[in-house]
Amino acid sequence: xxxxxxxxxxxxxxxxxxxxxxxxxxxxLAFHVLRMTQEEVGRFVEAMEDVKRxxxxxxxxxxxTDVEPCRFxxxxxxxxxxxxxxxxxxxxVAVEKTRSYNGLYHVLHGALSPIRGLGPxxxxxxxxxxxxxxxxxxxxxxxxxxxxxxxNTEGEATASYVSRLLKPLGVRVTRIAxxxxxxxxxxxxxxxxxxxxxxxxxxx
Amino acid sequence: xxxxxxxxxxxxxLSGEVFWGQGLNIIFGENGQGKTSxxxxxxxxxxxxxxxxxxxxxxxxxxxxxxxxxGRVTRSRDVHRDLQxxxxxxxxxxxxxxxxxxxxxxLSQLHVVSFTADELEVVRGGPDAxxxxxxxxVVALHHSYVQTLADYQRxxxxxxxxxxxxxxxxxxxxxxxxxxxxWNEQITLxxxxxxxxxxxxxxxxxxxxxxxxxxxxxxxxxxxxxLEGKGDINDYExxxxxxxxxxLQAELASGYALIxxxxxxxxxxxxxxxxxxxxxxxxxxxxxxxLDLAAxxxxxxxxxxxxxxLMDDVDAELDERRIGxxxxxxxxxxxxxxxxxxxxLIKEFANNAKVFDVGEGVAVDVLRNESEKTVFTSVKGI
Ligand SMILES: [Zn+2]
Numbered sequence: 001x002x003x004x005x006x007x008x009x010x011x012x013x014x015x016x017x018x019x020x021x022x023x024x025x026x027x028x029l030a031f032h033v034l035r036m037t038q039e040e041v042g043r044f045v046e047a048m049e050d051v052k053r054x055x056x057x058x059x060x061x062x063x064x065t066d067v068e069p070c071r072f073x074x075x076x077x078x079x080x081x082x083x084x085x086x087x088x089x090x091x092x093v094a095v096e097k098t099r100s101y102n103g104l105y106h107v108l109h110g111a112l113s114p115i116r117g118l119g120p121x122x123x124x125x126x127x128x129x130x131x132x133x134x135x136x137x138x139x140x141x142x143x144x145x146x147x148x149x150x151x152n153t154e155g156e157a158t159a160s161y162v163s164r165l166l167k168p169l170g171v172r173v174t175r176i177a178x179x180x181x182x183x184x185x186x187x188x189x190x191x192x193x194x195x196x197x198x199x200x201x202x203x204x
Numbered sequence: 205x206x207x208x209x210x211x212x213x214x215x216x217x218l219s220g221e222v223f224w225g226q227g228l229n230i231i232f233g234e235n236g237q238g239k240t241s242x243x244x245x246x247x248x249x250x251x252x253x254x255x256x257x258x259x260x261x262x263x264x265x266x267x268x269x270x271x272x273x274x275g276r277v278t279r280s281r282d283v284h285r286d287l288q289x290x291x292x293x294x295x296x297x298x299x300x301x302x303x304x305x306x307x308x309x310x311l312s313q314l315h316v317v318s319f320t321a322d323e324l325e326v327v328r329g330g331p332d333a334x335x336x337x338x339x340x341x342v343v344a345l346h347h348s349y350v351q352t353l354a355d356y357q358r359x360x361x362x363x364x365x366x367x368x369x370x371x372x373x374x375x376x377x378x379x380x381x382x383x384x385x386x387w388n389e390q391i392t393l394x395x396x397x398x399x400x401x402x403x404x405x406x407x408x409x410x411x412x413x414x415x416x417x418x419x420x421x422x423x424x425x426x427x428x429x430x431l432e433g434k435g436d437i438n439d440y441e442x443x444x445x446x447x448x449x450x451x452l453q454a455e456l457a458s459g460y461a462l463i464x465x466x467x468x469x470x471x472x473x474x475x476x477x478x479x480x481x482x483x484x485x486x487x488x489x490x491x492x493x494x495l496d497l498a499a500x501x502x503x504x505x506x507x508x509x510x511x512x513x514l515m516d517d518v519d520a521e522l523d524e525r526r527i528g529x530x531x532x533x534x535x536x537x538x539x540x541x542x543x544x545x546x547x548x549l550i551k552e553f554a555n556n557a558k559v560f561d562v563g564e565g566v567a568v569d570v571l572r573n574e575s576e577k578t579v580f581t582s583v584k585g586i
Contacts (some may be wrong), residue, residue, distance in 0.1 A: 160386035
């Protein structure tokens with residue numbers, strides 16, 4: 001027999017699918033939903049549906065966006081000669097917060113990790129190399145690619161792999177400086193640290 | 205460094221708080237009463253690990269969901285640190301002065317050198333026990349080495365999986381090289397740091413091993429890299445990179461990372477002969493004591509303070525003469541914790557010790573009044 005009625009159990013199960021949510025939290029959230037007004041629930045559902053309907057992946061840089069191409073790729077004030085490669089969209093936000101970077105981005109949506117079954121074919125790499133040609137970049141030649149993957153083993157391996165792809169093309173490839181705590185995730189790196197990491201990037 | 209007190213909650217059968225002496229602490233009790241558990245609690249507080257089990261969470265009392273071990277450490281007259289390890293489910297959380305702390309920072313607060321049945325693997329077991337002995341010593345000098353080791357182990361794990369995936373999928377050798385190269389690059393980088401750190405540590409241990417505490421036997425050690433004889437070992441980084449390139453095929457065939465410091469060993473020689481093969485059980489124990497004392501000396505030279513020394517079941521490990529020599533040497537140096545189930549040891553050393561009688565998990569300070577005076581006069585330079 002179910003502990004809760006079927007609709008409640010179903011809702012708890014859905015919450016449990018979310019990252020970082022266990023049984024207890026799922027129950028708490030489900031009972032919170034029961035206490036919400038119909039209107040509040042409607043807004044919540046709409047927000048979720050909206051995000052799925054309106055947010056797409058930019059075909060140029062893979063960033064998540066509601067306009068295509070995204071606001072970075074379509075901006076006329078950004079430096080198109082430099083591309084910063086990050087693992088996830090939230091890493092892009094960390095770089096952007098420093099306010100010291102004004103180039104373009106490329107989001108890989110992951111890092112190499114054989115343990116998790118992630119190889120090069122699972123990364124959004126295919127559209128990176130064509131971007132380096134001026135005819136695909138508003139006539140601007142890309143002179144530098146900054147590899148800003150996480151400073152942990154998976155991020156390092158990914159940076160190393162990508163740099164090997166880019167090197168033969170003659171573009172300057174740099175890696176953000178590891179003044180930041182090793183083994184860390186850029187999501188939690190503060191602006192000052194990220195700013196330094198960018199400023200002290202080095203050739204690889 | 206001085207461990208003033210330890211408090212245990214739902215950690216095995218322990219209960220209450222114990223205030224330790226500054227010099228020798230003898231933890232006495234019948235088997236099963238909890239004397240080794242108190243030693244384990246101290247070890248956990250210092251290393252976040254257990255010497256009895258791979259998973260320290262196994263020490264959570266049956267039927268309870270978590271265990272807490274708390275301790276107060278004095279670094280100098282006015283600097284006190286409250287350490288706490290909380291074990292729960294599969295997790296372990298560390299706190300320092302009430303705030304949660306990273307492993308590397310936490311580990312710099314309290315250091316122990318220990319002699320347990322498990323530690324004997326260093327002189328009679330496989331190379332991994334000896335690598336761990338060296339790595340523990342390096343971590344005690346450079347706390348950030350914890351992260352280097354963790355990263356290296358993770359890279360090896362990733363590479364092993366990749367090697368197995370590649371052999372299963374029948375990828376071409378060129379393609380395989382392209383996939384493995386990014387991981388080999390990190391093995392080269394991290395492996396070189398590990399190799400240099402271990403060699404340096406062995407060099408620091410060497411002079412302290414000259415001490416003749418027990419017999420006239422001569423214990424010498426040498427770091428043995430698996431790359432020895434394969435090229436110029438002095439340029440380890442280049443040699444490692446070259447060997448990783450050359451041995452790719454063999455690694456693919458075996459499905460495991462074969463090249464790197466995770467395959468190295470420490471050679472321990474007794475009068476020029478391999479300790480593991482030729483040493484008697486008594487000689488092996490003496491050699492381990494000498495290694496531990498050398499580790500204590502290196503730590504002291506580096507930090508200008510002594511680590512704690514722990515020894516489980518001391519009378520089962522050493523004869524009375526060796527125990528005497530050892531405790532005599534440690535007196536005035538380390539804060540020492542030994543467990544025993546024999547009353548003889550107490551009679552012999554009680555004058556310079558605090559003695560705790562452990563029954564049903566509670567440690568009672570039995571000679572409180574008499575011993576305190578003598579402990580204070582005998583301890584110098586902590
Ligand atoms: Zn874009």
